[in-house]
Amino acid sequence: MHFHILTVFPEMFPGTLGAGVVGRALENGIWSYDVINIRDFAINDYGSVDDAQFGGGAGMVMRPDVLGDAIDSIKNPGQIIYFSPRGPRLSQKMVREFAKNPDDAVYTLLCGRYEGIDQRVIDAYNIMELSIGDYILSGGEIAAQVFVDSCVRLVDNVVGGGVDATANESFEIGGLEWPLYTRPSVWRGQSVPEVLLSGHHGNIERWRKQQSDAITKQRRPDLIKETKK
Ligand code: SAH
Numbered sequence: 001m002h003f004h005i006l007t008v009f010p011e012m013f014p015g016t017l018g019a020g021v022v023g024r025a026l027e028n029g030i031w032s033y034d035v036i037n038i039r040d041f042a043i044n045d046y047g048s049v050d051d052a053q054f055g056g057g058a059g060m061v062m063r064p065d066v067l068g069d070a071i072d073s074i075k076n077p078g079q080i081i082y083f084s085p086r087g088p089r090l091s092q093k094m095v096r097e098f099a100k101n102p103d104d105a106v107y108t109l110l111c112g113r114y115e116g117i118d119q120r121v122i123d124a125y126n127i128m129e130l131s132i133g134d135y136i137l138s139g140g141e142i143a144a145q146v147f148v149d150s151c152v153r154l155v156d157n158v159v160g161g162g163v164d165a166t167a168n169e170s171f172e173i174g175g176l177e178w179p180l181y182t183r184p185s186v187w188r189g190q191s192v193p194e195v196l197l198s199g200h201h202g203n204i205e206r207w208r209k210q211q212s213d214a215i216t217k218q219r220r221p222d223l224i225k226e227t228k229k
Helices: 020-027 064-072 092-098 119-124 141-152 162-167 201-219 221-228
Strands: 002-007 032-037 050-052 060-062 079-083 106-110 128-130
Touching: 002 064, 002 141, 020 141, 064 106, 064 119, 079 141, 092 141, 106 141, 201 221
Parallel strands: 002 032, 002 106, 079 106, 079 128
Antiparallel strands: 050 060
16 A cells, blocks of 8 residues: 655654554555655745635635646556545545555545645546545644555554454444453452453353444434445
């Protein structure tokens, strides 16, 4: 899996992606990235990459000439994604799809800043817009890290515990995860549910399913409707 990252803040990478299981996978060559500094394609010596909006209004827009040159500097861009609140919201189902062919997958991740980017860039390169949730960030860099993290952890051997570990998680199981417990079995007077100490796998599995269903029904009934469709 390779990611080309277009940003005006190259120092933000690898950022969170350099730590934990995803960081280890980076060291092991399971995935790789390069950062293209959009400012290297600025229109002047001041490093300008943005300009005022046609039609008026507050805020600056990233220029198409600058972004076009930055994108064209990439030999094999693969699928180009622009992080934007206007895109479909990233879901685990979509992440599975993006992570499907890790050996061949190449993504170019365009991190917006200011008010966003000129529409003509999106149109000219047939760019996919992707949102990470219904709120506004000050830039696409965090969204890009969310995207890379969620994709890379699905590649074989990145997360310990194998396929089971990534398949037994919220959204993957058609709902939210059951409550988790570890040692000590009694903590500040609170015991771990008896069934988990019973060693009876059938009962444990039933209990977990029951808990998962109840929590999902209470907190995210929309997920139940989704799986029934
Ligand atoms: N004017 C835009 C928001 C710009 S925020 C609007 O109203 O839709 C600046 C940049 O942050 C965007 O270009 C985008 O790359 C990134 N960004 C902000 N919120 C995001 C979100 N929810 N998901 C993905 N990227 C986001």
